[in-house]
Each structure stands twice: as C-alpha cells, then as structure tokens.
Amino acid sequence: MKILLIEDDPSVCSMVNKGLKENDFDVTVGMTGQQGIDLSSQAKFDLIILDIMLPDINGLEVCREIRKSDTRIPILFLTALGSAENVVLGLETGADDYLTKPFKFIELLARIRSLLRRAENQETVVTNTHQYTFDDLTLDDHTKKVTRADESISLTSTEYRLLLMFMKNPKKVLSRTSMLDEVWGITFDLGTNVVDVYVNYLRKKIERVNKKRIIHTVIGMGYVLRADEDS
Structure with missing residues (x-):
C-alpha cells in the first residue's frame, strides 16, 4: 500500500x-x-x-x-x-x-x-450494485449520478456515501454511530455534530429539486429515509 x-x-x-x-x-x-x-x-x-x-x-x-x-x-x-x-x-x-x-x-x-x-x-460496491430508487430520487452507483424528479443533483463524495447508505436502507432508522462507521469509517464518537451537519447539507440539495422531505429525524435515535405517508 x-x-x-x-x-x-x-x-x-x-x-x-x-x-x-x-x-x-x-x-x-x-x-x-x-x-x-x-x-x-x-x-x-x-x-x-x-x-x-x-x-x-x-x-x-x-x-x-x-x-x-x-x-x-x-x-x-x-x-x-x-x-x-x-x-x-x-x-x-x-x-x-x-x-x-x-x-x-x-x-x-x-x-x-x-x-x-x-x-x-x-x-x-461499484462492481456489484447499480441503481437505487426511492420515491422520485434515483442513485446510479456505476455512474455516480444522482437525480430527483429527473433533475441532476451534484454531491460531494461524503454526501454521496451518506445518501448511498440511506438508499440501501430505506425506512430503516440509522443511528449517528452507524453513519459515522459506514460513511466516515469512524467507530467512536467524534464529539462533534458532523453527522447532523452533513444530513442537513444533503437535505438542502435534494429538497432544492422537490421540497417534499424524505430524510426524517427520529428524535433520540437518528435518521430515516421514508416518504411522508410512511411516517
């Protein structure tokens, strides 16, 4: 290496x-x-x-x-x-x-x-997976292209990894600890609100296209990708 x-x-x-x-x-x-x-x-x-x-x-x-x-x-x-x-x-x-x-x-x-x-x-992951869709949001893990309502969304590499985790786990509540581990490779508490900051970045980008919220906060537990009618 x-x-x-x-x-x-x-x-x-x-x-x-x-x-x-x-x-x-x-x-x-x-x-x-x-x-x-x-x-x-x-x-x-x-x-x-x-x-x-x-x-x-x-x-x-x-x-x-x-x-x-x-x-x-x-x-x-x-x-x-x-x-x-x-x-x-x-x-x-x-x-x-x-x-x-x-x-x-x-x-x-x-x-x-x-x-x-x-x-x-x-x-x-790049070799063995392809396209994920939730509601009007689509992520293609071969091309790294993300769209919502057929409009392209530009994400940083960290935002992309975070969204990919959500798309792989729809309707599942994800804890901040699990997101730190999966997205940042960190198995301990950083002592910062970095997860919350990045979820907010991601929300703003996908809600510019469609204001309907699909990444929801579960108080005291974490976040979940779900449609409003699933709540």
Whole structure:
C-alpha cells in the first residue's frame, strides 16, 4: 500500500514515516502543499495523510485541489487544529477522516487501516450494485449520478456515501454511530455534530429539486429515509 504524507514538521514526518514503513507501507513525503499536489498527480497512492497548516498552500485548499481529479482516494487530515468547527470544515472540504495532534501512532494506524478497508469495500460496491430508487430520487452507483424528479443533483463524495447508505436502507432508522462507521469509517464518537451537519447539507440539495422531505429525524435515535405517508 502506497501512502502520500504531506507534512512540513520534520519530527512528525520522521515518526509517521518510520512507523508506517515498519508496518509495510510504502511512504512518499511532500513537505509543502504544492509538492503534495504535484506528487498526488504524478503517482497513484492508496491514501493521503495531510496537514492543514502548511508553509505555502493551506491543507484545505490542497484537499480541494486533489479532489478535483480524484474523488475516491481516502484523505486523512492530521493537524493541530482540533476544534469542532475545524473538524467539520475539514470533512466538508472532502477529507474522509480527521485526527488531531498530539496523537498516538497506534490510533493513526487504526484510522488508516479503517479507511483502506472502506476503500476496498467501495470498489466492491461499484462492481456489484447499480441503481437505487426511492420515491422520485434515483442513485446510479456505476455512474455516480444522482437525480430527483429527473433533475441532476451534484454531491460531494461524503454526501454521496451518506445518501448511498440511506438508499440501501430505506425506512430503516440509522443511528449517528452507524453513519459515522459506514460513511466516515469512524467507530467512536467524534464529539462533534458532523453527522447532523452533513444530513442537513444533503437535505438542502435534494429538497432544492422537490421540497417534499424524505430524510426524517427520529428524535433520540437518528435518521430515516421514508416518504411522508410512511411516517
């Protein structure tokens, strides 16, 4: 497995590089945002670890730039910016996970393995599933096209994974914990409202086409995809 580490702190680079190589990962290091962008376009990586506070280009912009050409590669932010707002902003930018410094290498390793497993599962999903329909909403998992009332809806990679989970589980109440696990590959409470934020993003996009609500809040339990008449 090939990992791209975009980090300007020599001590963090040395520690992460050493630990990953001891676990049989092939690591390439970029010390600036531009180096990271260039490296990501020149070679195929299985995962990217990305700092936010880089000396030239902010890591959020680096993430956005990488996502323009690759919407599927797992991206993990590794940064000292640990507020709830920073976590949500990082995930909204297109990252798949967010780990704050200081950190224990064993946790970083667990996050990496979780993201890689999820990426492998997504490849299987693309091969073995096709089209999901609920009410007037349609999701084609081959073309990654989402429509409602025959009008195309543009989603980020995280919003798409969240909608896919709903479409695979219609009328089933999904807990926030299960959504964190399935969509973000996180098996513990982030201590933020990231799930609620993303459900709200998703609702706004699909309700621009048809104001009829189909993603409902189940107080104290989570969310469910259902038509009004099913409630």
